[in-house]
Amino acid sequence: MRAAVxxxxxxxxDRDLAVAFEQAGFDVTMVWHKDSDLPSGVDIVGVPGGFSFxxxxxxxxxxxxxxxxxxxxxxxxxGGYVLGICNGFQILTETGVLPGAxxxxxxxxxxxxxxxxxxxxTDSAFTGGYEAGQEISIPVAHHxxxxxxxxxxxxxxxxxxxxxxxxxxxxxxxxxxIAGILSENRRVLGMMPHPERACDTGHGGSDGTALFRALxxxxxxx
Amino acid sequence: xKARVHVMLKNGVxxxxxxxxxxxxxxxxxxxxxxxxxxxxxxxxxxxGTTKDQVAEMCxxxxxxxxxxSYEIELG
Numbered sequence: 001m002r003a004a005v006x007x008x009x010x011x012x013x014d015r016d017l018a019v020a021f022e023q024a025g026f027d028v029t030m031v032w033h034k035d036s037d038l039p040s041g042v043d044i045v046g047v048p049g050g051f052s053f054x055x056x057x058x059x060x061x062x063x064x065x066x067x068x069x070x071x072x073x074x075x076x077x078x079g080g081y082v083l084g085i086c087n088g089f090q091i092l093t094e095t096g097v098l099p100g101a102x103x104x105x106x107x108x109x110x111x112x113x114x115x116x117x118x119x120x121x122t123d124s125a126f127t128g129g130y131e132a133g134q135e136i137s138i139p140v141a142h143h144x145x146x147x148x149x150x151x152x153x154x155x156x157x158x159x160x161x162x163x164x165x166x167x168x169x170x171x172x173x174x175x176x177x178i179a180g181i182l183s184e185n186r187r188v189l190g191m192m193p194h195p196e197r198a199c200d201t202g203h204g205g206s207d208g209t210a211l212f213r214a215l216x217x218x219x220x221x222x
Numbered sequence: 223x224k225a226r227v228h229v230m231l232k233n234g235v236x237x238x239x240x241x242x243x244x245x246x247x248x249x250x251x252x253x254x255x256x257x258x259x260x261x262x263x264x265x266x267x268x269x270x271g272t273t274k275d276q277v278a279e280m281c282x283x284x285x286x287x288x289x290x291x292s293y294e295i296e297l298g
Contacts, residue, residue: 056285057284057285061284061287062284065283065284093289094287098238100289100290101287101289101290102229103235103236103238103290104239105238106236106238108238108239146236146238148235148236148289148290149289162238173236173238186258
């Protein structure tokens with residue numbers, strides 16, 4: 001199982017994400033935003049949290065135009081797996097790989113705290129290690145995590161069972177309490193909370209571990 | 223030549239920053255303020271001959287996120 005984690009200028013959760021992948025048994029290669037190709041044989045691309053390009057213009061807007069991002073999009077279009085966390089989720093919406101957009105938090109404040117999440121679907125490689133409806137605690141750290149999509153898109157996400165996680169107590173105004181969504185083929189997950197920051201008892205919680213373990217189980221060649 | 227691009231959140235998209243400004247103006251006694259929307263102005267210095275279509279392409283691809291934002295271009 002091979003994972004590639006992208007580093008943009010301003011990424012700050014790239015190493016944490018790499019460690020989470022490694023602990024779940026992945027061989028991890030770090031790739032720089034100016035690289036034009038992913039390492040061959042990569043099973044999953046991690047798009048990490050942080051403040052790529054200083055959040056200038058819009059969160060994720062400039063990273064969405066990076067060389068390596070084009071390779072990530074091609075990987076997703078080939079049916080490859082992608083996990084975008086926080087700024088990574090913003091980048092995935094800016095590229096159009098996932099629908100909708102992340103707006104400024106409704107309360108205008110940067111929020112950094114553990115949040116209760118409900119696992120809304122277990123039908124994905126990312127969420128198969130949880131029980132349906134299970135409540136887990138995962139930290140958030142964002143200023144622009146207020147998920148927005150038009151009514152038709154929200155209905156499609158719901159009808160297709162593509163809402164991966166919802167907040168038990170909505171911290172940021174997200175439509176439908178949405179914390180994370182899946183692509184149509186269920187192989188791309190974007191989420192604002194940071195599962196890679198809940199993978200070790202030293203983190204104050206380890207509810208994120210099941211996500212990475214489930215992924216490694218699914219991606220392991222039979 | 224120059225172009226000025228105005229980027230605004232679309233109607234129907236909540237603008238919490240505009241709402242905070244509206245609230246502050248009301249608290250300062252400006253009772254006539256019924257709504258505030260906050261946007262961005264982007265000034266571009268362009269080579270002569272750049273067309274409005276080219277600026278529109280810049281807006282579509284980068285300057286605005288058309289899922290949530292609308293834009294207007296002034297060529298000057």
